[in-house]
Amino acid sequence: MPVALNRFYEFVYEPPVKVAIYGPFLSSLTEVVAEVIGKWNIVEMSPSATTPVLSERERYPHIYRMITSAAGFSSAEFRMCRLFGWNKIATLHETTEPHVGTIHELQRLISTSNLSIIAAESFYKDPYEAMERLKL
Numbered sequence: 001m002p003v004a005l006n007r008f009y010e011f012v013y014e015p016p017v018k019v020a021i022y023g024p025f026l027s028s029l030t031e032v033v034a035e036v037i038g039k040w041n042i043v044e045m046s047p048s049a050t051t052p053v054l055s056e057r058e059r060y061p062h063i064y065r066m067i068t069s070a071a072g073f074s075s076a077e078f079r080m081c082r083l084f085g086w087n088k089i090a091t092l093h094e095t096t097e098p099h100v101g102t103i104h105e106l107q108r109l110i111s112t113s114n115l116s117i118i119a120a121e122s123f124y125k126d127p128y129e130a131m132e133r134l135k136l
Contacts, residue, residue: 004029005032005036012042018040019042019043020042020044021033021042022047024046024049025047026048026049027050027051030044030051030054031051031053031054035060044062044063044064046065046066046067047065047067049063049067050067050068052071052097052102052105053098053101055069055071070101071101074102074109075105077106078109078110078113082113082115087114087115088118089117090117090134091107091117092123092127092130093121093122093123103120107120119134121133
């Protein structure tokens with residue numbers, strides 16, 4: 001990541017003057033660029049970054065996405081649980097964005113309802129151990 005940020009700084013200072021950039025595609029990279037791009041008042045247009053974190057307009061005022069936030073999936077998952085009458089829910093998610101933001105949104109929705117999360121597990125790369133804990 002440091003090499004990419006160094007290259008980004010070089011890009012910003014090379015002519016012509018930049019007013020907007022297109023990309024990056026990954027949520028994790030888009031978030032890093034969004035943290036620094038405001039210092040130059042450059043607009044960042046991301047075609048595929050879905051992390052809900054980027055919806056924080058005060059923190060990321062220069063980012064515009066061409067795809068909806070992954071948090072939108074949380075409301076669909078929440079409605080599906082209600083549709084099927086599931087009152088107790090277990091969750092499993094990867095500890096990277098957009099998964100963390102999505103699960104936080106689902107937890108927020110559940111906290112306003114009569115549903116409850118009975119187990120919540122996360123994993124970084126391999127879900128095997130987290131799945132085993134859910135089985136207990």
